[in-house]
Amino acid sequence: QRQTVGVIFGGRSGEHEVSLRSAATILSALDPEKYNPLPIGITRAGQWVTGPAASEMLSPTSSPDAVAALDTDAPALAPPAKVLTALADVLPQLDVAIPVLHGTYGEDGTIQGLFEMLGLPYVGCGVLASATGMDKIVMKQLFRQSGLPVVDFRWFARHEWVANAQRLTDSIVEELGFPLFVKPANLGSSVGITRVDDVSNFKSAVELAARYDRRIIVEKGYDVREIEVSVLGNDHPEASLPGEIISSAAFYDYADKYSPDSQSQLVIPARLTPDQTAAIRALAVRAFQALDGAGLARVDFFLLPQTGEIMVNEINTMPGFTRISMYPKLWEASGRSLPSILNQLIDLALARHAEKT
Ligand code: ADP
Ligand code: MG
Numbered sequence: 048q049r050q051t052v053g054v055i056f057g058g059r060s061g062e063h064e065v066s067l068r069s070a071a072t073i074l075s076a077l078d079p080e081k082y083n084p085l086p087i088g089i090t091r092a093g094q095w096v097t098g099p100a101a102s103e104m105l106s107p108t109s110s111p112d113a114v115a116a117l118d119t120d121a122p123a124l125a126p127p128a129k130v131l132t133a134l135a136d137v138l139p140q141l142d143v144a145i146p147v148l149h150g151t152y153g154e155d156g157t158i159q160g161l162f163e164m165l166g167l168p169y170v171g172c173g174v175l176a177s178a179t180g181m182d183k184i185v186m187k188q189l190f191r192q193s194g195l196p197v198v199d200f201r202w203f204a205r206h207e208w209v210a211n212a213q214r215l216t217d218s219i220v221e222e223l224g225f226p227l228f229v230k231p232a233n234l235g236s237s238v239g240i241t242r243v244d245d246v247s248n249f250k251s252a253v254e255l256a257a258r259y260d261r262r263i264i265v266e267k268g269y270d271v272r273e274i275e276v277s278v279l280g281n282d283h284p285e286a287s288l289p290g291e292i293i294s295s296a297a298f299y300d301y302a303d304k305y306s307p308d309s310q311s312q313l314v315i316p317a318r319l320t321p322d323q324t325a326a327i328r329a330l331a332v333r334a335f336q337a338l339d340g341a342g343l344a345r346v347d348f349f350l351l352p353q354t355g356e357i358m359v360n361e362i363n364t365m366p367g368f369t370r371i372s373m374y375p376k377l378w379e380a381s382g383r384s385l386p387s388i389l390n391q392l393i394d395l396a397l398a399r400h401a402e403k404t
């Protein structure tokens with residue numbers, strides 16, 4: 048008896064487009080002998096769709112250019128009654144769900160909470176790890192409290208900025224200096240992030256970030272090597288070999304991540320000393336456990352070339368899952384194929400569910 052696996056994609060997120068590509072990859076890699084995949088789309092307006100409408104969302108011709116799509120304003124929210132009817136139609140058919148949603152309303156604990164309420168097993172992190180991992184402020188505070196090295200940062204709420212822009216600017220610049228990275232607290236794929244090299248660009252950077260979230264984080268910027276590790280497991284998580292991103296832009300921004308003519312490169316395995324590799328893999332597992340991770344996550348690091356210092360930049364609890372994405376590529380280099388990773392993730396989801404009930 049094959050298991051019905053709901054692959055959920057799209058969503059009300061700045062990373063809607065990326066999710067479509069990740070989901071297409073997962074749908075094509077699920078072992079057809081074991082699983083009956085059911086594509087489930089969530090439109091930008093939050094409407095759940097299945098059948099031909101879901102497949103249509105995944106067809107390459109229906110996706111506008113990813114970068115351009117970021118600037119389209121979110122459409123009016125679908126009415127709750129309509130969403131509930133759609134959910135009642137589709138969710139009872141599932142044995143397990145894979146929420147292949149990046150960013151808000153998907154990677155942030157919201158859909159995980161829905162599944163918990165329904166008693167439906169799902170792949171990946173639970174509510175707590177998803178929510179804390181998505182929020183760069185809380186994530187970095189928790190990492191710091193767990194003794195993990197993170198960059199210096201400050202944060203403030205949008206309303207504080209509105210009331211006190213000049214005072215905030217002065218105190219942050221004095222404390223952190225330049226360059227700075229200004230980011231919305233909750234998001235990913237570098238959406239809404241600006242590198243700021245002098246004070247004249249600070250205001251516009253904050254205003255951009257404030258379009259995406261009510262809380263803004265400002266970090267001390269460094270010249271960094273960027274190293275990433277895939278983590279897989281529940282109680283005994285395993286870390287893959289590290290990979291390195293060689294970005295071709297001023298930093299690893301949205302276009303560099305996803306545009307077809309991006310010149311950025313993945314170096315797998317990263318060129319590191321055996322000691323550095325071991326240290327980074329151990330930190331990846333500690334970061335995963337600091338937030339009570341489950342299933343999977345990709346943990347991203349900064350390596351400061353001058354001093355050799357290693358810092359945890361962030362955890363991504365639903366990392367990019369396209370054919371060319373780091374998460375599956377790191378496992379491939381560590382000897383595990385995409386279909387076998389998906390089998391394992393589903394088994395981990397079922398094991399975690401069985402533990403709860
Ligand atoms: P996202 O969740 O959107 O990927 P990140 O915090 O990883 O957000 O930032 C995106 C990219 O911006 C990083 O991969 C890196 O290239 C650059 N970056 C972010 N913060 C810093 C920093 N403090 N110093 C140097 N580069 C940074
Ligand atoms: Mg991220």
Ligand code: MG
Nearest residue numbers: 236237347361
């Ligand atoms: Mg990142």
